[in-house]
Amino acid sequence: MSASPDGSTAATTPLLQVEAISCRFGGLLALDQVSLELAEGEIFGLIGPNGAGKTTLFNVISGLTTPSGGRCLWRGVPTAGLGPCGLNRLGIARTFQNLRLFESLSVRENVLVGLHHAARAPLLGALLGNGAFRRHQERLEARAMELLTLLELAALAEQRAGDLPYGDRRRLEIARALATAPRLLLLDEPAAGMNPAEKDDLRQLISRIRDHFALTVLIIEHHVPLMMRLCDRLAVLNFGERIALGSPAEVRTDPRVIEAYLGGSGGGSGGGQGSAAGEGR
Ligand SMILES: Nc1ncnc2c1ncn2[C@@H]1O[C@H](COP(=O)(O)OP(=O)(O)OP(=O)(O)O)[C@@H](O)[C@H]1O
Ligand SMILES: [Mg+2]
Incomplete structure (x- = not known):
């Protein structure tokens, strides 16, 4: 749904729409027509094995990488060409997998x-x-x-x-990301390097932040139990493709997700993040 002529949008317009985003680096298709929609106020998780394309999708959404195909829409309006600063002014802020502090x-x-x-x-x-x-x-x-x-x-x-x-x-x-008063906060592996107690504190903190600022949160995290407890919905990427989307209960039992995390051999090829099945503890 797009913005009406007076600039207002219907209540049902998603905050962010990612439409068939592809991203090619030379011969590598890092994202293959990935689509998802974020509703205002939800905590949406992005999981998948190492190299699945999660950070690349963040880079596209936050304007650091120009996609080879597809488009993003913010409240129904295409964001192409706005760049990181323009998107930050719109209301998108992020953290980085490799910390970028002064x-x-x-x-x-x-x-x-x-x-x-x-x-x-x-x-x-x-x-x-x-x-x-x-x-x-x-x-x-x-x-x-x-x-x-x-x-x-x-x-x-x-x-x-x-x-x-x-x-x-x-x-x-x-x-620091919150200092720009965003409407959408992108968190790239915020629990990396934390011990279990810190991870649990962080999960509660992210929920509190969402409630306090009425924010929408898109989070990448390898710690699947944390994601299953924190997120309202999740998408799963594997080799650049979105292989699952739904509630934690739906994603956890999806055969393609179990296959991606266990590699079919039960060997756990998912970057050390553990099985997606049997979570929610
Ligand atoms: N600027 C780039 N140039 C070339 N290849 C890239 C570039 N950025 C990412 N890639 C490749 O694209 C693929 C997806 O990378 P990405 O960083 O998005 O994965 P990820 O899902 O975030 O993985 P991780 O869980 O390890 O952080 C990888 O194969 C990566 O090597
Ligand atoms: Mg990454």
Whole structure:
């Protein structure tokens, strides 16, 4: 469904539509006509073995990679050509599989960078250092601390980001992505490197963030039990193809998914993520 002439959209228009996206790198078809739709407010999971095309799909959605075919629509409007900054202004923010923090800046400053990116400072005020500019700065500082509190990082605000343990750094990436006030948050393996207790905390945190900001979340994660508990719906990619889509219960019992994760031999070829069947614990 597309936007109406007055710019409003019907309540049923998905927040994001991915329509038959293909992505070719030389001879490799990393994505093969992948389609999915995200409804506003849902937590949608993307799983699949290593090299399945998950991060490539994130790169296409967030404007880092131009697809070879297909298109994405944001609230019914095609997003082609907007690029990462344009898509971020629309409301799409992401974290990266390989963390991209400013290691030498403090935790608080990392979030402030995101806030500055999203907020326009009064230019003349910035040059003169006047009251309006100071109030603007104070608002950003307060907002940064709100986000750090929500992500359970407030006590670490003045620590150097590069000195944080892995789990804290992953949460800081989420805080920085949230600083741009997105409507859709893309999380690429946010639980990587976390121990089981941290993973469980993260699952609860992502649910809390969704509720707090009324966000839509698209998450890639290899830890299938976490995904089965967290996600409203999931899609499964294998060799660039979407082989399953549905509720956790539907996906878990899908023969093609079991085949992709167990490789037919029961040997577990799914990148160490374990079987998709028998989850939900
Ligand atoms: N820029 C690129 N140039 C060439 N090949 C690429 C590029 N980006 C990704 N690929 C290839 O595309 C395929 C899909 O990669 P992608 O990173 O999307 O997989 P993934 O599902 O995120 O895997 P993982 O679970 O290991 O992160 C892989 O074979 C990868 O080597
Ligand atoms: Mg990846």
